[in-house]
Amino acid sequence: MTRSSKNQRIANRVASRRGSIYLAVLGVAMVVSIIGMASMSIARLQLRSTRNLQDLEEARLLSQSGVDFGLSNMQSLGDWRTDRTHAVEFAPLALGNGTMTYVLLDDDGDLEDDPTDTVHLRGIGRVGDAVFATSVLLEPGGEGLTSLESSLHSDEGLDQDQDGSITTNQTVSTNGDIEKTNGNPTITGDAWAAGDIDLGVSGTALANQTPGKEMPAEATVFDYYLSKGTRVNIGSIPLQTISDLVMSPTNNPYGTETNPLGIYVIDCQESDLLIQDARIHGTLVILNAGSGTRIDKDIHWEPAVANYPALMVQGNLEMRWHAEHLLSENLRGVNFNPAHSPYQGVSDSDMTDEYTAVIKGLIYISGDLAITYTCNLEGMVLVGGTAEVTKGLTLTYDSKFLNYPPPGFAKGAVMQIVPGTWTRVSY
Numbered sequence: 001m002t003r004s005s006k007n008q009r010i011a012n013r014v015a016s017r018r019g020s021i022y023l024a025v026l027g028v029a030m031v032v033s034i035i036g037m038a039s040m041s042i043a044r045l046q047l048r049s050t051r052n053l054q055d056l057e058e059a060r061l062l063s064q065s066g067v068d069f070g071l072s073n074m075q076s077l078g079d080w081r082t083d084r085t086h087a088v089e090f091a092p093l094a095l096g097n098g099t100m101t102y103v104l105l106d107d108d109g110d111l112e113d114d115p116t117d118t119v120h121l122r123g124i125g126r127v128g129d130a131v132f133a134t135s136v137l138l139e140p141g142g143e144g145l146t147s148l149e150s151s152l153h154s155d156e157g158l159d160q161d162q163d164g165s166i167t168t169n170q171t172v173s174t175n176g177d178i179e180k181t182n183g184n185p186t187i188t189g190d191a192w193a194a195g196d197i198d199l200g201v202s203g204t205a206l207a208n209q210t211p212g213k214e215m216p217a218e219a220t221v222f223d224y225y226l227s228k229g230t231r232v233n234i235g236s237i238p239l240q241t242i243s244d245l246v247m248s249p250t251n252n253p254y255g256t257e258t259n260p261l262g263i264y265v266i267d268c269q270e271s272d273l274l275i276q277d278a279r280i281h282g283t284l285v286i287l288n289a290g291s292g293t294r295i296d297k298d299i300h301w302e303p304a305v306a307n308y309p310a311l312m313v314q315g316n317l318e319m320r321w322h323a324e325h326l327l328s329e330n331l332r333g334v335n336f337n338p339a340h341s342p343y344q345g346v347s348d349s350d351m352t353d354e355y356t357a358v359i360k361g362l363i364y365i366s367g368d369l370a371i372t373y374t375c376n377l378e379g380m381v382l383v384g385g386t387a388e389v390t391k392g393l394t395l396t397y398d399s400k401f402l403n404y405p406p407p408g409f410a411k412g413a414v415m416q417i418v419p420g421t422w423t424r425v426s427y
C-alpha cells in the first residue's frame with residue numbers, strides 16, 4: 001500500500017468521524033430545541049392555569065363580597081321584598097379585576113307574599129371566564145311575631161270545657177273565637193280574640209280585635225331545624241314510644257349520631273308517636289304526625305338552646321301528661337341525669353332524684369292541640385289550628401321568645417344568615 005493511499009484512508013475516516021459528530025451534535029441540538037419548546041409550552045399552560053386559578057380565587061372572594069353587599073343593600077332598601085325580584089340579578093359592580101353582584105331566590109318564587117319567608121341569597125363573582133357563586137340562607141332576624149306576645153295563641157279558635165280553665169300570667173289569644181263548650185270555664189289572666197269571647201276572664205278581655213296576630217309560615221318554619229337537626233328513624237323507636245330515657249345534645253338513644261344543638265327530627269310517616277316518662281333536653285321536630293300523637297304521663301322537657309323551641313309538630317297533638325306528678329328515677333328505674341346528660345350541670349349514678357313535670361320553652365303545633373289532662377307549661381304555645389282545653393292548664397309566660405325570636409319566628413325586612421348555610425353553588 002502506498003503512502004498516499006494510506007493517507008487517503010485516514011482522511012476518509014476522519015471525515016466520516018466528523019460527519020458522525022456533526023449529526024450527533026445536530027440531534028442533540030434538535031432534542032434540546034424540542035425540550036425547550038415543550039418547556040415553553042408547559043410554562044405557558046402552567047401560567048394560564050395559574051391565572052385561571054387566580055381568577056377563580058378572586059371570583060370566590062368577589063362572590064362572598066356579593067353576599068355582604070346583598071345583605072347591606074337589602075337593609076338599606078327596607079322594602080326590598082317589593083324592590084327586588086325573585087331570580088333577577090342586581091346590577092353588577094366592578095371591583096378589582098372583575099365584578100360582583102347578588103340574586104335573591106324565594107322557594108315559592110314570590111318575595112312579596114310572606115314577610116316571614118326565608119330567602120336564598122347568592123353572591124356571584126366574575127373574573128374573566130371564571131364564575132363563582134356562594135349561597136346562604138337568610139331568615140327574618142327582626143321583631144318577634146305578634147303571636148309571641150301571648151302565653152297561648154291559636155290561629156283558628158280556643159275552646160274550653162267546664163274543667164278546662166286556664167291560669168296564666170300573660171294573655172291568652174286567638175285569631176278566632178274563645179268559646180266554652182259547656183259549664184263555666186274561666187281564664188285567670190288576660191284574653192284577646194279577633195272574634196268573640198264567651199266565658200269569664202279575670203283580667204282584661206279584648207274581643208273583636210284587628211288585625212289578627214302573626215303566625216309563622218308553616219311552609220318554612222321547619223326549614224332551619226330540618227337543616228340543623230339529626231334524623232331519627234321512626235322504625236328505630238320501639239312501639240313508636242319514647243319512654244324511660246334521656247335525650248340530649250350528647251345522647252341519642254336511637255342512633256350513634258348526636259346533635260350539639262339537641263335538635264332531633266322524627267318523621268312519623270302518619271303513624272302515632274307517644275312520648276312519656278322521659279327527660280328531654282333538646283328540640284324535637286315531629287313531622288307527619290299521626291292523629292293519635294300525644295305526650296303522656298310524666299315528663300320533664302326543656303330545649304338545649306335557651307330561645308329555641310322545645311317541640312315542633314307538623315300535624316295534631318294531644319297533651320295529657322300529669323302536672324301534679326314528679327318524674328321519679330326510683331319509680332321508673334332510670335337514671336335521668338347520667339354523666340353524659342347532666343341536669344343543670346349535675347350528674348350522678350344513683351336513681352333517687354325527682355324532677356318537676358313540666359315543659360319549658362316554645363311549643364309550635366301546625367294543626368290542632370287538645371289538652372286532656374292537667375298540664376304545666378313554661379314559655380308559650382302557638383297552635384296553627386284550634387286549641388281545645390278540657391282539663392286545667394297553667395301557663396307561665398317567658399318573654400325571651402318575643403325579644404329573641406328563634407329561627408322561623410321573626411318577621412320584617414331585617415334578614416340574618418342562618419349559621420352553617422354557606423355553600424358553593426353552580427351558576
